[in-house]
Every structure is written in C-alpha cells, then in structure tokens.
Amino acid sequence: MSAPSPEAASYDTIVVGGGIAGLTSAAYLSRAGRKVLLIEKNKECGGLVNTFTHNGFRFDAGVRALENAGIIFPLLQDLGITMEVVKSPVSVGVEKEILHIRNHESLREYRDMLARIYPESTNEIDDVIALIRKIMKYMDVLYGVENPVFKDMKRDREFLMKQLLPWLPKFLLTVRKINRLSTPVEDTLERIIRNPSLRDIIAQHFFLGTPTFFALSYFSLYLDYFYPKGGVGALAEGLANKIRAEGGEIMTETTVTDVFAEQHSLRDDTGRTYAYDTLIWAADLKTLYHRTQTDGLPQREKKQITGVKNAMLKGRGSESVFSLFLEVDVPLETFREISHGHFFYTPSKRGLGETHHAQLRQLLDNWETTGREQVFSWLDAFTEYNTFEISIPGLKYADMAPPGQSGLVVSLLAEYDLFVKVRDAGWLEEFTAGLEARIVRVLSHSIFPMLKDAIIEQFSFSPLSIENRIGSSEGAIVGWSFAEPLPVLSKIQQAGRAVLTPIPDVYQAGQWAYSPGGVPMSILTGKLAADRVLRKR
C-alpha cells in the first residue's frame, strides 16, 4: 500500500477512537492549546459509554452506571464540566430474597441473605464475607483521596501536603496487598467454599478468571455508582463539548484504516490522509497493530513492533454481553417496589455450574454434529440459572421513560464464539429470538410477573453488534480476557507506562491499554497518554 500524499491535513496530536478514553485525551490536549483532531468511527462519540433514545425511552447501550473511583469527579472538576448526577443504588437478589444495598453495613445483610439461602454453608459464607470486608478496606484506601493525576500539584499545595503525602505510604502498602490477590476469583472461592452453587451465586456474573481483588471489590463498587441526568452518555457529551470549546476538532463517521509509522500519518476509509506529530490510539489494539505499516523504520524498531504485535494478536478480548432492551407498559412505581434501578438478579440458587463454560465449550467443539435443539436446550439452562444485570434508567431519573411506562435493559455475559457459529450457520435471527424469549420467560416466572403481557417493543444487542459498532475484538466490553495471557500491563503502579507503544510517537489509551479495563481506567489512561504527549513537547 502506498504512503499518503504530502498535502495531508496536519495536527499536533491525532486521537483515534472517541470512546471515553479518547475523549479524555483530546479534552486535555485541546485545553493545553494543542492542535488536536479526534477521529471516531460512529456518528456519535462515547463508544461503550453511550445513551440513545427509542420510542421516547432513553437507554444506555454500554455501561449502565458510572463508578467515580476517585477519578470521574476529579476529572469533571479539573476540566470545569458540570453534570447533574444522582447516586445509583444497587439491589442484589436470589430467588425471592432481595437486598437493597445502602452502605458498608449492608455487607452484614448480604451475609445473612446468603446464610438464609445456603444455611448449611454459614461458616464458609463468614469466611468469604471476611475476605470481602478486607478488600473493602483496601478499596477505602485506594479511593481514599482524589486521584492525583487530575490535580494540579503546583497550585493545590493543600491537597499535596494535607491529603496526598499522608496517604501515599498507606497506598503503597495496600497496593502490595492487592497484588497478592491477583489469582482468579474462581480459585479463591474454591479454596473457601465447598458448595459449587454458592460459589456461582457469588461469582458467576464476573468474567472468567477475574482477579480476586477486582471481583470481590464489587461491594465497594456498588456503593460508588452514580448516574448522570440524561444517562451515562452525558459524560461523553460533556467531554466532547469541552473539546470543541477549547478549539479541538472532532470528526465522526470516519474510520482509520492505516497508520504509516515512519511518515507519521494515517489514512481513513475514504482515502483522506492526516499527518501527526503524536498519535494516541484509544481503540482496539489488535486493529492498531493490524493496520500499522512499518516500511522505512529502522530494523530494530520494526522487530520490536513485530514482537508486541504478535503478543497482541495472540491475546483475546474479554467475554462479551447480550443485552435485551424492553419497553414496558408498566409504571416505574411497580418496579420501584421490587428493586433499585441497578439490579443483579439470579432467579435460581442452583447456579450455572458447568453450563456457561465446560458445556458450552463442548457444544462449540462439536459444532458440526450439534443440532439446534441441543443449542436451545443449553440456552434453557443458561437463562434459568444465570445472573442478570438489570438496569431501569427511569428509577434514577423519571424522564428516562414516557409517563406511566418503564424501560429495562437486561443483560447476561455472553460468549462471542457461539454467536459467530450461529451466524455462520445462518440462524442468528432464530437464535436471538429464542434467547430473548427465554429471558422474558425466566424473569416473568420469577421476579417480574407483570412483564410477559406488558412488553410494547423489544430489541437486543449481541456480542456481534458490539464488535460491529465499536470495532472491539470478540465483542469485548472491558478489553483483554483474564483467562488468557495479558499482552499489556496490569499492576496499578505500572499504569503510567501502560500508555507507551514501540511505534514512534504513538501512545495507547483505554480499555485495551491496561488490564483490568473499565470506565475509570480508560479515563485514567486517556489522561496519562495526554500527559506523556504534553511532556514530550
């Protein structure tokens, strides 16, 4: 492929990917007066932080609520972005037991709830609760001060002297303890709990192989969730407005197809070319390495890039998600009596057992001889014993649904490979309809009996929709899979280096740059990448 023309539009920094990471980088660089171009494939920015309207219902397409994590509020304050928000409380339910989480003390109620459901396992429940409590204490330290990356240390001496310096030794000690809790949560729970159903109920809504610390910090995270007026997409909109107000340029509906590393330029899907001094890649990293041409670079650099490229291409995206969007002719009050607007619900205390992983793997490995009935019967168990993440935006802000009605988003972790096999076999529509029907049936027979006769309209997004829309390998929703070797850094003290790439003047940010990903880390790496660019100049 030929190199771009010399008359390409030229920028100090080009940011590829208008998700929350790319928006953060571009906002900071444009505020610093750099000539910045943000290129985004879709019509609107936000990536997996996106809210849309359908028939008067507002839904979040990706993340359902935001965790501050000592990052988002300091970011907003630092950039002068105002946003109305409310707390987004969480409920957790198993069969008929429902717990509304209010504060740290709710952990005790969670313990009692599990003990009522599994009375034969109370000692083991106490052990796991003790571990969660310990992790919550670590989280209190971790989020104990606002993230210093978003503070101006030269101006804010009081923060430096009174908060940051006294906190640092505690932080360093805690980070060491956290690093010791990096074994997969399934292994940790297997050591503590004999009853496989109980293990499932605690952990089956986490990605396979999630590090213990990350998984069992969920109780702290539940207390940290908040929700912006208008939906989570308001955060992306606020950042995009800031970029424009600071003179940055945002180009949407444009996909970057080639990066010419030696020429410091790139090309989009219409053949237009752009030159950069520095590039921040805030999208899928497999795409970056697939699309980067190294012609003209010294041999040593080429070799380094090939090494990293091979590791990236061997890596696998995290599990994906299947989301069902329901527009329901039932008032919000009816749902308010059952749960908060963010609800983790498991209809059966039996747990998924081998259904999600071993049994599914068997189906996929023997696909040629697997009949549709077998897949649907697997789907029966998959929906009956799973844990659903249910979001009802109207319970946070009533104007998210038309008067007298409610919008629900119901999701499950879902295996990308299954959807690929079904699509290639030509029955994706039938499969999706079957999955949607089973979700509605299971919820109507358990927690939401009013659902079955009240659905006005429904539609769903699968791992394939995420892959197509976001360009995310394997439809991943938080970057790399925990079950495979990670091709990026994963220790909090290394986050500053996570944004470096071997490609000259190219930095990386977002959920693929550091593991575990998620909104706060995507924002943090977006800021760290911008800082590197500014320091370089």
Ligand SMILES: Cc1cc2nc3c(=O)[nH]c(=O)nc-3n(C[C@H](O)[C@H](O)[C@H](O)COP(=O)(O)OP(=O)(O)OC[C@H]3O[C@@H](n4cnc5c(N)ncnc54)[C@H](O)[C@@H]3O)c2cc1C
């Ligand atoms: C259902 C769901 C629930 C979640 N729950 C949580 C949660 O509770 N907590 C949490 O922290 N996180 C959660 N996440 C994950 C979180 O939303 C993401 O990790 C985070 O938003 C990723 O941001 P990002 O900017 O790194 O990437 P993305 O949002 O993927 O943004 C990348 C952007 O790059 C664009 N792009 C891709 N390729 C190109 C190209 N070649 N040219 C131009 N543009 C391109 C894409 O269109 C996209 O807009 C959840 C996600 C989902 C889907």
